[in-house]
Amino acid sequence: MxxxxxxxxxxxxxxxxxxxxxxxxxxxxxxxxxxxxxxxxxxxxxxxxxxTGLVEIRIHDAGVPSQALAAELQRRYPFLSAQVVGVPVGSGEEVWLSRVATACAALLGTLLQAGQVVGLAWGNTLDAVSRELLPRAIPDLSFVQLNGSANDSDLVSGFVSETMLRFARNYSAKAYLFPVPTFFDDPVTKEAMWRERSVRHVLELQERADLLLYSVGSHTARTPSHVYSAGYLDSADLASLAAEGAVGDIATVFFRADGSHAGLALNARASGPDLSLIRRAADALCVVSGLGKAAALHAALEGRLLHRLIVDEMTAQAVLNRGEPR
The missing domain is CATH 1.10.10.60 (Homeodomain-like)
Known part of the structure; x- marks a missing residue:
């Protein structure tokens, strides 16, 4: 014995x-x-x-806590394929993000194929993923930016363009940037811009993307999402979002606790895609880390705003603690 x-x-x-x-x-x-x-x-x-066969193509570890959390997420949300990443006991959120970014980079190495178009929403999480990618040339692969990034800060820092180009260089792929404001001052200006030929080309690439890759944004994250920390929103914008019940965003398009996004005033000025694009997409991978994003991730799950999920185990547990789907 x-x-x-x-x-x-x-x-x-x-x-x-x-x-x-x-x-x-x-x-x-x-x-x-x-x-x-x-x-x-x-x-x-x-x-x-x-x-002994414990390691073949994948690791057989169904009894570990992270796998139990993934199974519970998939039980509650049958449309979801979830990967929960274990983190060291007592570690901080910086470590969680690093682990999640590494796991996402490894998964992309198996998902991406020749000829695909990948829609990419910029932000701190995807910037972290871009730094963990495993170099591999994939023929005729393209990355298209899902939301605009023009503001005074990022025109100087190059944060968004560098994230996009890091993905493209890693896979010897093309990058299609979206040189429009993150938020327009007037919805009428946005409507006019959307009729421009160069903008239409980017929008058409977004529509036929084989994979969408993004995180959820939240102003309550320990490291606030880039759209909140880099001057894209003023106090009036934030007050409007709070009054209308917004809890998070995907590609700078905001949604409520039930995952709905229609009727939120700021979305009429946002350059990101209507979130119905996610439901129509062939595949949509959401990458999330940090307890401050738990409410936003829970809302995205309620609204079926993802197909795949990579998340750290602490954030996964916080989402599950919010209760069964309504």
Whole structure:
């Protein structure tokens, strides 16, 4: 009996090591530090995992907390494919974001194919993902920006364009930027701009995207979403959003706690796509990290504003704690 218990404990430890090494991209040294093991011990456990079939194409670890959270998310939201990323006990949100970004970069390596168009909504989370990508040339791949980014701050910093170009360079792909304001001063100006040929070309690429890649924005996140921190919204805008019950945004298009977005005044001036695009898209991957985004993610799930989800386990638990879908 003791021998069986020892074998079970070794298998469980091997799974933990394999998840950190293969799934989350940590080095052997980093795995050893996190689990309090020696580097040779980590190597032996990785070898054991491969030899015994614990590691094949994916890691068989259905009993770990992150996988239980993913299963519960999928039970509550049957339309969803969820990946919940484990994080070290006591770690901060910066670590959570790093782990989620690494997991997203790894998944993209399996999802992206030649000839695809990928719609990309800029922000802090996707900027983090862009820094973790694994270089791979994919023929005839294109990235198209989903929402405009022109304001005084980002015309100088290049935050948005650099994120877009980092994705494109990593995959030897084309990048189609969207050089319009994030928010127009007047909806009539937006309507006129949408009739311009160059803008129509970008809008048409957005419509036929094979994959949409984005996060949810929230002004309550520990690191506020870029649209809130970079001067895109003034106090009157924020007051209007609060009065109308907005809890978050996707590609700078705002939505309420039930996931609805119609009738929110600021959306008439927003350059992002109508959120019905997500429901029509072939695939839509939402990447989220941080407790401040839990309310926005919960609302997005209520409104079916995603098909796939990558999220850290703390944020996943916070979303589940908000209760069953209505």
């Amino acid at each position: 003791d021998g069986k218990r020892e074998a079970d404990e070794q298998a469980a430890l091997a799974v933990r090591v394999a998840r950190l090494y293969y799934h989350q991209g940590l080095t052997s040294d980093a795995v050893a530090r996190e689990l309090g093991l020696s580097r040779p011990k980590v190597s032996r456990l990785l070898g054991y995992a491969r030899k």
